[in-house]
Structure formats: structure tokens, C-alpha cells
Amino acid sequence: MSDDTTIFAAGLTRRFGTVCAVHEAGLNVRRGEIFGLVGPDGAGKTTMMRMLAGVLPPDAGRIIIAGVDVVADPERAKEKLSYMPQRFGLYEDLTVAENIFFYAEMFGVPRALRLRREAELLAAADLSAFRQRLAGQLSGGMKQKLGLVCALIHTPEILLLDEPTTGVDPVSRRDFWAILYNLRESGVTTLLSTAYMDEAERCSRLALMVTGEIRRCDTPARLKQAMPGMLLAVTADDPRAAKAALEGAPGVLGLLLMGDRVHVRVDDAARRVPELQARFSAHGGSGVSILPIRPSIEDVFVALETEP
Structure with a gap:
């Protein structure tokens, strides 16, 4: 002390x-x-x-x-x-x-x-x-x-x-x-x-x-800085449908609906962005934007809350 x-x-x-x-x-x-x-x-x-x-x-x-x-x-x-x-x-x-x-x-x-x-x-x-x-x-x-x-x-x-x-x-x-x-x-x-x-x-x-x-x-x-994974912001015409489409996707560590977009925590942004774009295309999604962003405290808390 x-x-x-x-x-x-x-x-x-x-x-x-x-x-x-x-x-x-x-x-x-x-x-x-x-x-x-x-x-x-x-x-x-x-x-x-x-x-x-x-x-x-x-x-x-x-x-x-x-x-x-x-x-x-x-x-x-x-x-x-x-x-x-x-x-x-x-x-x-x-x-x-x-x-x-x-x-x-x-x-x-x-x-x-x-x-x-x-x-x-x-x-x-x-x-x-x-x-x-x-x-x-x-x-x-x-x-x-x-x-x-x-x-x-x-x-x-x-x-x-x-x-x-x-x-x-x-x-x-x-x-x-x-x-x-x-x-x-x-x-x-x-x-x-x-x-x-x-x-x-x-x-x-x-x-x-x-x-x-x-x-x-x-x-x-x-x-x-210590938040596990990397954060992406997915903007889509229907954010709830976008969140549902991302559930269970490889490399996705967490999902958080934030107003008109979805915060997606992934293990490797460079690798997962093209994969997620392809997943949206396969689901018939259009007008989807995926960009890396800095996490907020809410993102950090949700990530740590779900840690074992």
C-alpha cells in the first residue's frame, strides 16, 4: 500500500x-x-x-x-x-x-x-x-x-x-x-x-x-488497449438482421447491437473482414459497410464480462 x-x-x-x-x-x-x-x-x-x-x-x-x-x-x-x-x-x-x-x-x-x-x-x-x-x-x-x-x-x-x-x-x-x-x-x-x-x-x-x-x-x-480481439463496425440497412447473419461466423468473438450498427469483435480484422463481406453476400445482404473502429468502454466491458 x-x-x-x-x-x-x-x-x-x-x-x-x-x-x-x-x-x-x-x-x-x-x-x-x-x-x-x-x-x-x-x-x-x-x-x-x-x-x-x-x-x-x-x-x-x-x-x-x-x-x-x-x-x-x-x-x-x-x-x-x-x-x-x-x-x-x-x-x-x-x-x-x-x-x-x-x-x-x-x-x-x-x-x-x-x-x-x-x-x-x-x-x-x-x-x-x-x-x-x-x-x-x-x-x-x-x-x-x-x-x-x-x-x-x-x-x-x-x-x-x-x-x-x-x-x-x-x-x-x-x-x-x-x-x-x-x-x-x-x-x-x-x-x-x-x-x-x-x-x-x-x-x-x-x-x-x-x-x-x-x-x-x-x-x-x-x-x-487490453480488450481481447479487434473491433469492427458493421453498418447495414437492417442491423438486427446483420447481427443474426454474423452469429456463429468463424473468428467472431462477440456481437453488440449499437443503434443502427453492430459492433463485431473478431480475432483478426484483416482476415475476417473479407470473410464477413462474403457471408453477407451469401445471405443476400446489400449496402453493408464493415470498418475497423476503436473500442468504447462498453465494448471492453461486454468483452470482459463474457470471459470465462
């Missing part, structure tokens, strides 16, 4: 009855990183977050948060971090300002500091004009931004966010990420889980989680 490590986990395992939600997972997150945890529903992301936050004890493994052993002393670790679950505990019958006051009091933030932090955070979240509005009357995106303001009111070193922008409109997502970038500049470490692959691209590093295990961990650029 290096000196700039703020989140360290090794061998984390958690079972619920006969189901192993997280199996021997480990992370090493550096100070000031925006670290992303990506995986499908049921991959174990929320269980992982809850263990890191000290609200769910692991069955096995070790967690160090800002130098504090979370398993041995979870209450002390909570002083160093802020955890925003998928459904953050806002009080809808309280105003924006009253919700902030509640969380500031809970963390013992002095009044002068609270007022200064409140003004700064509301301005950053574009919520200053809504200070006296009931939280229950805010839009979904505004509620998420208010949740982030409440999570930051005590100036934590580490921020844990469990899919914070799910169901949030694009403008609010943009504002949310602007806040995260500003936090990074001030040295705050953020670990977030996300279902949005465009958000995954924005992270410093990513951990790809499948069935409770961390499959890969690296920068988005290096993960793309």
Missing part, C-alpha cells in the same frame, strides 16, 4: 446465505482520484460500497480508509468519508436549507463553517435559488445534487457514491460531474459506481466487476 493510497481493500468477501455477493475483491484508490466501479445489476457493486463505508461488515478481508481500519473501527472511519447510497436519506418535508442543517449538525460542523460551505456548495450545484424549497418538491436531478451537498457539508476526505446519477437528466448529470471535478482539484478522493458507460470514460481509473469479482482495473485508455 503506497503513501498516496486513501482506499485500500484486499480479499473482501460477503455472503448472503448461499449467495456470494462479493468474492475476494480488492481495490487500491489513490488520493484525488475519481475511481469508477462498473458492473451489471447483481455484480456486487452496492455490497462493495456498503462494506467500504463501514455499514456492512465483510465476512473476510481487510479495508483501510484514510489510514483507518474500517473493519476494526467503522465509526472512526466514518469521520473520514461520506457515503451517498442509491436512495439518499433526504427529508422531503424539510427545505433544502433544513436538510443541510440536519446533516451539518449530525457531523458537528460549526455554524460559521456550515454557512460558508452551504453557500459554496449550493452555488456549485446551481441550487442557491431553491434554498427554501421543500426537498420533496425538487426534481430527481436536483434531489441528487442536494444529496451530494449534504454528503459534502462536513468536508470529507473520501466520497463514496453508489450510482449517483441513475435516472438523472443530462443537464443535472453534467452539473454533478462538474462538482466532482472541482472536488478532485481540492484533493478529495471519489469512488463511484455507475451504469453509464460515458461516465465511466470520465473516471481516472475503472474496476470492472462481474459476479462479485473484480475482473480488470486500469485507466479507460489501457482497458481499451
Whole structure:
């Protein structure tokens, strides 16, 4: 564990009855990183977050948060971090300002500091004009931004966010990420889980989680370079029919329908492009274009998810 490590986990395992939600997972997150945890529903992301936050004890493994052993002393670790679950505990019958006051009091933030932090955070979240509005009357995106303001009111070193922008409109997502970038500049470490692959691209590093295990961990650029196989984009008049025609073709490692085209992962692009063109011709396909492309994080994740 290096000196700039703020989140360290090794061998984390958690079972619920006969189901192993997280199996021997480990992370090493550096100070000031925006670290992303990506995986499908049921991959174990929320269980992982809850263990890191000290609200769910692991069955096995070790967690160090800002130098504090979370398993041995979870209450002390909570002083160093802020955890925003998928459904953050806002009080809808309280105003924006009253919700902030509640969380500031809970963390013992002095009044002068609270007022200064409140003004700064509301301005950053574009919520200053809504200070006296009931939280229950805010839009979904505004509620998420208010949740982030409440999570930051005590100036934590580490921020844990469990899919914070799910169901949030694009403008609010943009504002949310602007806040995260500003936090990074001030040295705050953020670990977030996300279902949005465009958000995954924005992270410093990513951990790809499948069935409770961390499959890969690296920068988005290096993960793309490490994707097994080569990627082709097949554009056709009927992309679904094109995908069906490619299933079972020699050298095809994976298929992913992406809007009006199909992403095809092959073992050797130079060899397979002529073969695929011939396959389309044999199936009576016309107007088909096949071009090599660079993979996206979604392509990488789908490829790694299907690895044995």
C-alpha cells in the first residue's frame, strides 16, 4: 500500500446465505482520484460500497480508509468519508436549507463553517435559488445534487457514491460531474459506481466487476488497449438482421447491437473482414459497410464480462 493510497481493500468477501455477493475483491484508490466501479445489476457493486463505508461488515478481508481500519473501527472511519447510497436519506418535508442543517449538525460542523460551505456548495450545484424549497418538491436531478451537498457539508476526505446519477437528466448529470471535478482539484478522493458507460470514460481509473469479482482495473485508455480481439463496425440497412447473419461466423468473438450498427469483435480484422463481406453476400445482404473502429468502454466491458 503506497503513501498516496486513501482506499485500500484486499480479499473482501460477503455472503448472503448461499449467495456470494462479493468474492475476494480488492481495490487500491489513490488520493484525488475519481475511481469508477462498473458492473451489471447483481455484480456486487452496492455490497462493495456498503462494506467500504463501514455499514456492512465483510465476512473476510481487510479495508483501510484514510489510514483507518474500517473493519476494526467503522465509526472512526466514518469521520473520514461520506457515503451517498442509491436512495439518499433526504427529508422531503424539510427545505433544502433544513436538510443541510440536519446533516451539518449530525457531523458537528460549526455554524460559521456550515454557512460558508452551504453557500459554496449550493452555488456549485446551481441550487442557491431553491434554498427554501421543500426537498420533496425538487426534481430527481436536483434531489441528487442536494444529496451530494449534504454528503459534502462536513468536508470529507473520501466520497463514496453508489450510482449517483441513475435516472438523472443530462443537464443535472453534467452539473454533478462538474462538482466532482472541482472536488478532485481540492484533493478529495471519489469512488463511484455507475451504469453509464460515458461516465465511466470520465473516471481516472475503472474496476470492472462481474459476479462479485473484480475482473480488470486500469485507466479507460489501457482497458481499451487490453480488450481481447479487434473491433469492427458493421453498418447495414437492417442491423438486427446483420447481427443474426454474423452469429456463429468463424473468428467472431462477440456481437453488440449499437443503434443502427453492430459492433463485431473478431480475432483478426484483416482476415475476417473479407470473410464477413462474403457471408453477407451469401445471405443476400446489400449496402453493408464493415470498418475497423476503436473500442468504447462498453465494448471492453461486454468483452470482459463474457470471459470465462
